[in-house]
Amino acid sequence: xxxxxxxxxxxxxxxxxxxxxxxxxxxxxxxxxxxxxxxxxxxxxxxxxxxxxxxxxxxxxxxxxxxxxxxxxxxxxxxxxxxxxxxxxxxxxxxxxxxxxxxxxxxxxxxxxxxxxxxxxxxxxxxxxxxxxxxxxxxxxxxxxxxxxxxxxxxxxxxxxxxxxxxxxxxxxxxxxxxxxxxxxxxxxxxxxxxxxxxxxxxxxxxxxxxxxxxxxxxxxxxxxxxxxxxxxxxxxxxxxxxxxxxxxxxxxxxxxxxxxxxxxxxxxxxxxxxxxxxxxxxxxxxxxxxxxxxxxxxxxxxxxxxxxxxxxxxxxxxxxxxxxxxxxxxxxxxxxxxxxxxxxxxxxxxxxxxxxxxxxxxxxxxxxxxxxxxxxxxxxxxxxxxxxxxx
Numbered sequence: 001x002x003x004x005x006x007x008x009x010x011x012x013x014x015x016x017x018x019x020x021x022x023x024x025x026x027x028x029x030x031x032x033x034x035x036x037x038x039x040x041x042x043x044x045x046x047x048x049x050x051x052x053x054x055x056x057x058x059x060x061x062x063x064x065x066x067x068x069x070x071x072x073x074x075x076x077x078x079x080x081x082x083x084x085x086x087x088x089x090x091x092x093x094x095x096x097x098x099x100x101x102x103x104x105x106x107x108x109x110x111x112x113x114x115x116x117x118x119x120x121x122x123x124x125x126x127x128x129x130x131x132x133x134x135x136x137x138x139x140x141x142x143x144x145x146x147x148x149x150x151x152x153x154x155x156x157x158x159x160x161x162x163x164x165x166x167x168x169x170x171x172x173x174x175x176x177x178x179x180x181x182x183x184x185x186x187x188x189x190x191x192x193x194x195x196x197x198x199x200x201x202x203x204x205x206x207x208x209x210x211x212x213x214x215x216x217x218x219x220x221x222x223x224x225x226x227x228x229x230x231x232x233x234x235x236x237x238x239x240x241x242x243x244x245x246x247x248x249x250x251x252x253x254x255x256x257x258x259x260x261x262x263x264x265x266x267x268x269x270x271x272x273x274x275x276x277x278x279x280x281x282x283x284x285x286x287x288x289x290x291x292x293x294x295x296x297x298x299x300x301x302x303x304x305x306x307x308x309x310x311x312x313x314x315x316x317x318x319x320x321x322x323x324x325x326x327x328x329x330x331x332x333x334x335x336x337x338x339x340x341x342x343x344x345x346x347x348x349x350x351x352x353x354x355x356x357x358x359x360x361x362x363x364x365x366x367x368x369x370x371x372x373x374x375x376x377x378x379x380x381x382x383x384x385x386x387x388x389x390x391x392x
Contacts, residue, residue, distance in 0.1 A: 040062045060149065069143050102121065151183045182266065188290050195278035
């Protein structure tokens, strides 16, 4: 298996290539105009609230359901000092009854009522199950309502019965590298003047409540804290310090999936960790959208079934949208790419050559490589797994 950290020394390429050489590699979409389709799906079966052909807005409820509450086991047999088959005789509540935290659900009186053994509910909820086999009673917390919002403006093009719908819109679409927090939306405000600037707490004002802020090369931990205090909806930044991000989250960032964090805002990082100048194309597209309402989603998965954090801005005037956002042509000479491994991490470049012959790298593995011209004018040869396409 190829190690994505493997690198090849910079050197001229002498391998033959074919005129139509191309390769398929993960792509990062940065599109000013695109045809966007989003599947909005409930986690469990529920009720779809929209119809095919309906125009929806950011806060339109697409589908809704109720998720079962958390169950809590109460060992009634042990509390009353009785045998499990005997617990129905001493229950003061039956299955389906509502209960409050601390309320008696079973009771046994001794010595003519002078002594009472009781079992109480640990939470507000209802009696879900009484088991004469285990002597335990399941008290379940109330079901939680789940409402699935469109979080974009568009039209419903498909209904998934009992699950949700597919929404389509023309607009700008940008993917990031990493995000935290789930879906959010708000008017986009450009908080810095250039893509290489720092977004710090001084730039966060009370007027930014409910807004999505566009930063530059890095957002500080203090800026994140101030944003939460002032009710900012989300932040888009080129980079962030890993330690400051973990401090803000209150835990170490994992490697599985993000998006469920309840931190008070959604954060999208477009380039990587550290001070990383935001791609000029990304920054310029977003700057052109200032004052518009944008949708953001920090959900990220970096393993199998990659999920990218994303920024969506529906635009009715977007007449140049392509028929599909799928990567079709792959990587070819002239393709714009970003290097995603050290020592060139974060640099952009253009594919010059796609050698067909395998190359031996430092670990002595044989891999296919790509030659690119970096933004600094260097000719760099890397394993193809170390770059990603910037789909424009």
